[in-house]
Amino acid sequence: MAGHNPWPDEGNTGHIWDEDIRELDNPPPLWWMLAQYMGFIMIIVYAIYYPTIPTPTGHTQGVAGWTAYREYKEDFETLNAYRAREFAEQEKMLEELSPAEILKNQDLAVYAEKTSKALFGDYCAACHGTGGAGNPDFPVLADDDWLFGGNAQTIYKTLVQGRKGNMPAYAHLGDEKIGQIADYLIAMSEGREGDASVSAGKSLFMGSGCAGCHGATGKPMAAMRDFMGAANLSDGIRRFSAGDYKESMIRTIKYGVNQANENTRYAVMPAFAGRLSDKDLKRLSVYVHRLGGGE
Numbered sequence: 251m252a253g254h255n256p257w258p259d260e261g262n263t264g265h266i267w268d269e270d271i272r273e274l275d276n277p278p279p280l281w282w283m284l285a286q287y288m289g290f291i292m293i294i295v296y297a298i299y300y301p302t303i304p305t306p307t308g309h310t311q312g313v314a315g316w317t318a319y320r321e322y323k324e325d326f327e328t329l330n331a332y333r334a335r336e337f338a339e340q341e342k343m344l345e346e347l348s349p350a351e352i353l354k355n356q357d358l359a360v361y362a363e364k365t366s367k368a369l370f371g372d373y374c375a376a377c378h379g380t381g382g383a384g385n386p387d388f389p390v391l392a393d394d395d396w397l398f399g400g401n402a403q404t405i406y407k408t409l410v411q412g413r414k415g416n417m418p419a420y421a422h423l424g425d426e427k428i429g430q431i432a433d434y435l436i437a438m439s440e441g442r443e444g445d446a447s448v449s450a451g452k453s454l455f456m457g458s459g460c461a462g463c464h465g466a467t468g469k470p471m472a473a474m475r476d477f478m479g480a481a482n483l484s485d486g487i488r489r490f491s492a493g494d495y496k497e498s499m500i501r502t503i504k505y506g507v508n509q510a511n512e513n514t515r516y517a518v519m520p521a522f523a524g525r526l527s528d529k530d531l532k533r534l535s536v537y538v539h540r541l542g543g544g545e
């Protein structure tokens with residue numbers, strides 16, 4: 251910094267670097283000051299218009315009455331009105347046709363699928379995962395492994411009335427036998443069900459009434475699925491997918507599904523009749539069917 255100021259008349263602050271770099275004392279440009287004042291004014295306008303300032307019991311409400319939820323509702327109504335206007339014909343057909351009939355009409359099925367994505371995200375994905383990819387305790391909907399059945403009509407029935415699988419608890423068999431059954435089921439899922447090492451488990455499976463629901467080969471009869479909902483044990487696709495498969499099966503066998511004990515598996519698909527319109531339930535049935543595993 252220089253000791254004396256060689257440019258006394260240009261309004262510099264007297265701070266000079268590298269011989270000739272000076273700090274000037276100019277006011278900011280007018281446009282900049284105006285933008286800053288506008289900014290302050292907008293803060294005040296926003297604070298009055300929208301919910302903004304925290305209070306001990308919540309926050310100021312804002313004169314616009316705006317809430318995110320209200321905006322969502324309004325957008326949703328706009329969307330429905332738009333659909334009713336632009337796709338009146340399709341919407342009417344969804345109301346009148348059965349899910350199976352909708353599926354047969356390629357264009358309508360595509361329309362149903364496209365208008366279901368948001369619904370699925372809002373009402374189903376929390377349990378079944380995005381795109382029906384499943385969660386540890388909730389079944390995958392995007393594969394062709396079905397508990398209750400994967401034709402459009404059965405899926406629709408599932409959505410309307412809900413489902414609650416029922417498997418008794420077999421704790422009375424004791425840990426050793428249950429372990430043998432689990433070994434047999436693992437072997438079965440890997441195509442080694444004939445191995446001599448798992449023959450004890452096989453006789454227990456046959457002798458304990460498991461086959462009545464799960465089928466003698468671990469594959470429930472298609473005709474029975476609608477009211478049984480028993481899992482296919484032969485395909486290696488896990489119904490309850492958390493942790494080690496053998497441990498998981500032991501727990502299911504020991505404590506059953508939806509039984510009155512603390513460790514039982516909880517497996518309830520809620521009924522959606524009354525929560526969603528019939529038309530939306532048909533739409534969703536077609537969507538689930540078209541996720542890839544429809545029968």
Ligand code: HEC
Pocket residue numbers: 370373374375376377378387388389391395396397398399400405408409413414415416479516517518519520522534538
């Ligand atoms: C609270 C969690 C939950 C929600 C929300 C939910 N489900 Fe389910 N869903 C389940 C459970 C658990 C099962 C398995 C029931 C059983 O094992 O008895 C199931 C089963 C199903 C099945 C039968 C699958 C099969 O293999 O037969 C279909 C189809 C289905 N859900 C579709 C849906 C759709 C579509 C929605 C959204 C409208 C939805 N679910 C919302 C928990 C849920």
Ligand code: HEC
Pocket residue numbers: 397414415416417418420431435455458459460461462463464478479480481483487488489490491498499500502503507517
């Ligand atoms: C009354 C019918 C019924 C009987 C009897 C029954 N199960 Fe089940 N089982 C089910 C149902 C239903 C499910 C699927 C539960 C669900 O998702 O709702 C199931 C699920 C299972 C699972 C879980 C599969 C997985 O991938 O996680 C195993 C393992 C199993 N059963 C084994 C057995 C064995 C072993 C026996 C005999 C000791 C047996 N079950 C008897 C109805 C039955």
